Amino acid sequence: MNENETPRAAELLTPEQLKQAAFDWGLTPYEYERILEGLGRQPTLTEIAMFSVEWCEHCGYPKSRNVLGMLPNTSASVEVLVGADSGGFYLTPDLAVVMKVESHNHPSQVEPYQGAATGVGGIIRDIFTCGARPVAAGNSLRFGSLSDPYTRHLLRGVVKGVGDYGNSIGVPTLAGEVSFNASYTGNCLVNAMAVGIAPTDRLLSAAARGAGNPVLYAGSRTGRDGIGGCSVLASHEFGEGEEKRPTVQIGDPFTEKRLIEACLEAATTGWIVAMKDMGAAGVTCTTSEMSAEGGMGMRIDLQRIPRRESGMQPYEVLMSESQERMLMVVARGHEDDVIRLFGRWELSAVVIGEVTDDGILTVLDGGEEVAALPAQFLTTPPRYDLPYERPAYLSEKWAYDLSAVPEPESYGEALLTLIGSPNLCSRQWVTEQYDHTVQANTVQGPGGDAGIIRVREAAPLGVAVTMDGSSRLVYLDPYEGARLLVAEAARNLACVGAEPKIVTDGLNFGNPDKPDRYYQFREAVRGIADACREFELAVISGNVSFYNESPEGPIHPTPIIGMLGVVPDVNRTASIGFRADGDRVILVGASGCPGSLAGSEYLAVLHGVEAGRPLSVSVSDEKRVQCVVRDMVRSGLAVTAHDLSEGGLAVALAECAIRGRRGARIRLPDVASAEALFGEAPSRVIATVAADRISEAAAQLATAGVPWVDLGEVGGDQLSIEGTLEVGVDELEARWEQTIPSVMSP
Amino acid sequence: MARARITIRLKPTVLDTQGAVVKTALHSLGFDGVLDVHMGKSIQLDLEAGVGRSEVEAMCRQLLANPVIEDFEIELTDGANA
Amino acid sequence: MARARITIRLKPTVLDTQGAVVKTALHSLGFDGVLDVHMGKSIQLDLEAGVGRSEVEAMCRQLLANPVIEDFEIELTDGANA
Amino acid sequence: MSALPPLNWGVVVFPGTNCEIETVYVLKELLGQDARTVWHRETDLSEFDGLILAGGFAHGDYLRAGAVARFSPVMDSISRFAADGGAVVGICNGFQVLVEAGLLPGAMLHNRSRRFLSRWVNLRAEASSSPLLSGLTPGEVFRVPAAHGEGCFFADPDVLAEMTANGQIAFRYCGEDGAVTDTANPNGSLECIAGVTNAGGNVLALMPHPERAAEAVLGGDDGRRILESIIRGARPRLARAA
Numbered sequence A: 001m002n003e004n005e006t007p008r009a010a011e012l013l014t015p016e017q018l019k020q021a022a023f024d025w026g027l028t029p030y031e032y033e034r035i036l037e038g039l040g041r042q043p044t045l046t047e048i049a050m051f052s053v054e055w056c057e058h059c060g061y062p063k064s065r066n067v068l069g070m071l072p073n074t075s076a077s078v079e080v081l082v083g084a085d086s087g088g089f090y091l092t093p094d095l096a097v098v099m100k101v102e103s104h105n106h107p108s109q110v111e112p113y114q115g116a117a118t119g120v121g122g123i124i125r126d127i128f129t130c131g132a133r134p135v136a137a138g139n140s141l142r143f144g145s146l147s148d149p150y151t152r153h154l155l156r157g158v159v160k161g162v163g164d165y166g167n168s169i170g171v172p173t174l175a176g177e178v179s180f181n182a183s184y185t186g187n188c189l190v191n192a193m194a195v196g197i198a199p200t201d202r203l204l205s206a207a208a209r210g211a212g213n214p215v216l217y218a219g220s221r222t223g224r225d226g227i228g229g230c231s232v233l234a235s236h237e238f239g240e241g242e243e244k245r246p247t248v249q250i251g252d253p254f255t256e257k258r259l260i261e262a263c264l265e266a267a268t269t270g271w272i273v274a275m276k277d278m279g280a281a282g283v284t285c286t287t288s289e290m291s292a293e294g295g296m297g298m299r300i301d302l303q304r305i306p307r308r309e310s311g312m313q314p315y316e317v318l319m320s321e322s323q324e325r326m327l328m329v330v331a332r333g334h335e336d337d338v339i340r341l342f343g344r345w346e347l348s349a350v351v352i353g354e355v356t357d358d359g360i361l362t363v364l365d366g367g368e369e370v371a372a373l374p375a376q377f378l379t380t381p382p383r384y385d386l387p388y389e390r391p392a393y394l395s396e397k398w399a400y401d402l403s404a405v406p407e408p409e410s411y412g413e414a415l416l417t418l419i420g421s422p423n424l425c426s427r428q429w430v431t432e433q434y435d436h437t438v439q440a441n442t443v444q445g446p447g448g449d450a451g452i453i454r455v456r457e458a459a460p461l462g463v464a465v466t467m468d469g470s471s472r473l474v475y476l477d478p479y480e481g482a483r484l485l486v487a488e489a490a491r492n493l494a495c496v497g498a499e500p501k502i503v504t505d506g507l508n509f510g511n512p513d514k515p516d517r518y519y520q521f522r523e524a525v526r527g528i529a530d531a532c533r534e535f536e537l538a539v540i541s542g543n544v545s546f547y548n549e550s551p552e553g554p555i556h557p558t559p560i561i562g563m564l565g566v567v568p569d570v571n572r573t574a575s576i577g578f579r580a581d582g583d584r585v586i587l588v589g590a591s592g593c594p595g596s597l598a599g600s601e602y603l604a605v606l607h608g609v610e611a612g613r614p615l616s617v618s619v620s621d622e623k624r625v626q627c628v629v630r631d632m633v634r635s636g637l638a639v640t641a642h643d644l645s646e647g648g649l650a651v652a653l654a655e656c657a658i659r660g661r662r663g664a665r666i667r668l669p670d671v672a673s674a675e676a677l678f679g680e681a682p683s684r685v686i687a688t689v690a691a692d693r694i695s696e697a698a699a700q701l702a703t704a705g706v707p708w709v710d711l712g713e714v715g716g717d718q719l720s721i722e723g724t725l726e727v728g729v730d731e732l733e734a735r736w737e738q739t740i741p742s743v744m745s746p
Numbered sequence B, C: 001m002a003r004a005r006i007t008i009r010l011k012p013t014v015l016d017t018q019g020a021v022v023k024t025a026l027h028s029l030g031f032d033g034v035l036d037v038h039m040g041k042s043i044q045l046d047l048e049a050g051v052g053r054s055e056v057e058a059m060c061r062q063l064l065a066n067p068v069i070e071d072f073e074i075e076l077t078d079g080a081n082a
Numbered sequence D: 001m002s003a004l005p006p007l008n009w010g011v012v013v014f015p016g017t018n019c020e021i022e023t024v025y026v027l028k029e030l031l032g033q034d035a036r037t038v039w040h041r042e043t044d045l046s047e048f049d050g051l052i053l054a055g056g057f058a059h060g061d062y063l064r065a066g067a068v069a070r071f072s073p074v075m076d077s078i079s080r081f082a083a084d085g086g087a088v089v090g091i092c093n094g095f096q097v098l099v100e101a102g103l104l105p106g107a108m109l110h111n112r113s114r115r116f117l118s119r120w121v122n123l124r125a126e127a128s129s130s131p132l133l134s135g136l137t138p139g140e141v142f143r144v145p146a147a148h149g150e151g152c153f154f155a156d157p158d159v160l161a162e163m164t165a166n167g168q169i170a171f172r173y174c175g176e177d178g179a180v181t182d183t184a185n186p187n188g189s190l191e192c193i194a195g196v197t198n199a200g201g202n203v204l205a206l207m208p209h210p211e212r213a214a215e216a217v218l219g220g221d222d223g224r225r226i227l228e229s230i231i232r233g234a235r236p237r238l239a240r241a242a
């Protein structure tokens, strides 16, 4: 840009004051130098605000982008959709599926209800902004110990927030997880995921094109909500910047629902050149990123933006995170058509500027120019390769002697304790607050290994989704833990008969400026990347959340995997509950698994220990197991299937019994031990097969080259493991059901 | 017995989604004289004699109001200690 | 500008489940002096001068309260016509 | 069903309604009916044989569920449609709108747990005098999903007595065996009431979602039988005009 046209507002502050403002908004001295150098002049205050949000981790990913480059974003097995806000793939030549995860950790810790609600609102906008109808939602929630009253306050608020928002807009919640660990005390995690489906010819781009095309703002009015939320709130550890916490954002699902319908209708008209939702950094983010993506510029006037509050400064309008707002580039001449269309949905849409071909984002406030920045420069923050160092605790944790773990006095009691423990007990108190049948496509709701929806436009085709996180195993071994996580998510899909296709990842970590935390981050991403490559999965979208620390320390590193798979025929899926007396119960996968108590729930719950060196998963073994299980489910040979994860074999059997309301008589292949019952070795699934088809199953498993054992049969009202334990299914169910309700009531 | 009447309102800068809908509805019913609508909660507490304002304030801060987004107001009647 | 403050409460014959929940929660926080809790809504209307009580009553009857389950009370301030 | 000519259904959509797409789908694709959505600003309903107020959160359910929707332009036409004897069916949010509008007696309160509740429930068909339910046998049990936060039906004792005497109770929540007990009551509804009709029997509403239980692959098709009964019992517009 022309240096002589330095916007006037700059002259109001001295260079020193401007620099100070930049630091207050979270820019570093290095970054400030880059800005001066890139612009060749002093920035205005408004411009500094814009850089501070665009260059923060939440929008610009300066500290993670290099590492994220390891993730495979294509795969040989799917045609991946790139360019959209949330990535996806082509389910059929005519239908695209998009999916994304987003964190709302810090807002939820401050205000659980609104923080979680706006998290759902934001991720849903990411989906319909590309022309896709949201068809499924998921959420991964992590809190401190359930015995802490503040955890319960957060849990109550977050679950209600997730539920109220998703329920109102009519998107079924099908997958997710809730777990408790002391490391989240003071910093809960709320990751929301959404899946959408679009006819391929209605997919919308987010790239501004066509100089002279009008730029429209639609939806709610702008207030001072969450100003600088992404740069300030998400870039500080809790405790260190309490007074910097800006006002929280408030969600309005009623407006969002109308926005969904209006935007999807608009997507059918051909009038929309590009669309993007205003999430973090609102107007700044949408105008600059849409411009940059299209290689264009924009000229907008802030005075035309509908406001909810008076006296807002230009930087406030630009940084506001008011919810339920969209930005659109419309084909010239159709602005009134679009405004009328939104009007029919009782929403306002206004022209706030136009696309330019100079590559400059020019911001006017009435007559006055308050910013003029090259869009490309504004959206390209410096990237950092931060120092990293293997955390000191790892060697100590790995040295933990698993052979010294005493056997429990009673295996039955141990099972009851585990099944009633906060991380393994029933999630019904949570999932019942989420509508999971709306849209009338839900083949399997929450509570199984994966949620399944029918795709009505392509019936009997369906998609299955799962959302899994790992923290203890990643804490104990960031690389192997992350690989185990990807394997588990894929296994969940295999158990319902789905073939995994795409991944979205939510990466929740501590302060990246601390080398041990950055090590966790790098290694976990490397683990996800390697595992996804081995599974031929494309990571099509994701989210990074750093600075998850409280005065007590960092959270356990917590990557979350959202994975989606294809079910060719929704009439051929499996669920986990035992179905019929006499069915054979088989364990697919290895039985004796030395070392599998490392990092297990058993160790944590019964011995209060988080230690050991997690096993390494062999992806080729894992794939063989998953493949044969998937085939058996699809052919109907496997009547039920359930993957083994936290709590190991005994807990998995108990879950099958509880959900099927019938017992089983089991004989273990090896000597009973805590390791055999509760070890968490990967690549294992329990399936049931009709007794008269067991030889068919045996043949198929042999052909697949997968180890397996016949454990016994379904029947009776006890879960009995010969010579080891015998527990009534009613008693298991009672212990499993009561844990959360008993502490959450009233 | 004493009684406390607590009124809880969203802070003025916080978006009042309900108020906006109710205002539109009142206008559509022809009540054009309504300039603005603010939705809030009203909680009435029946209290043992001797429960004073400071205790009611503690209830508001700890449970009844959400200090991040709400303000509260307390009125005491019938001989509650001020 | 006039202002009306409307308090809407469940009729005594309707079970106040929220009040019961809040009461238990207050007790569990140690506020034992709470005998009973009644939850209601408080709606504040900013009104053009000249809007009187009868009009606000009409708003309550038509929209703001549901006469099957709720009672309402109106307080007018700042020079609204009585 | 195939013997009868299809009826034409209007599925009423307020801003915030969210079950209209599947309701139209079930009517058209599974039950062979004609159906289209009706935006809440439409007032001419003369083309329809019956109306369904679909589930969702009309106007965000702000203030009270259904309170604001009651003043939508379409509501006067719905009242006239009902007064003419046309079938008007409210599902979930539609139930809330119909009680707020006074087309059905009673009122709706928040669930007793104060939590939204999404769960498959069992419904027992009651001895109803409504033609819309004449295809059901009293005592028959239907398993269908429920998903609501404000589904606790309330009516004054005299109103309830009158409704009961008139055969206006359509469904009650029950156990798998049909027993109406407190434990089967998901939301604290008065006398486990899950569905009611007006005195004329042509306005019917229920909280659970029969349209979500119309196909075995989705977990059950009991809801389909409820919808089929409604379709058979609706008085087509030609019959009403005559």
Ligand SMILES: Nc1ncnc2c1ncn2[C@@H]1O[C@H](COP(=O)(O)OP(=O)(O)O)[C@@H](O)[C@H]1O
Binding pocket: A138, A139, A140, A141, A173, A174, A175, A176, A177, A178, A427, A430, A431, A434, A445, A446, A447, A448, A449, A450, A451, A467, A468, A492, A645, A646
């Ligand atoms: N917050 C939540 N939202 C939706 N579904 C959930 C949530 N938490 C748990 N679930 C569901 O409960 C079931 C059990 O969860 P989990 O034990 O984490 O399963 P797994 O170990 O097989 O991944 C899954 O179907 C999961 O989708």
Ligand SMILES: [Mg+2]
Binding pocket: A448, A449, A492, A643, A645
């Ligand atoms: Mg699983």
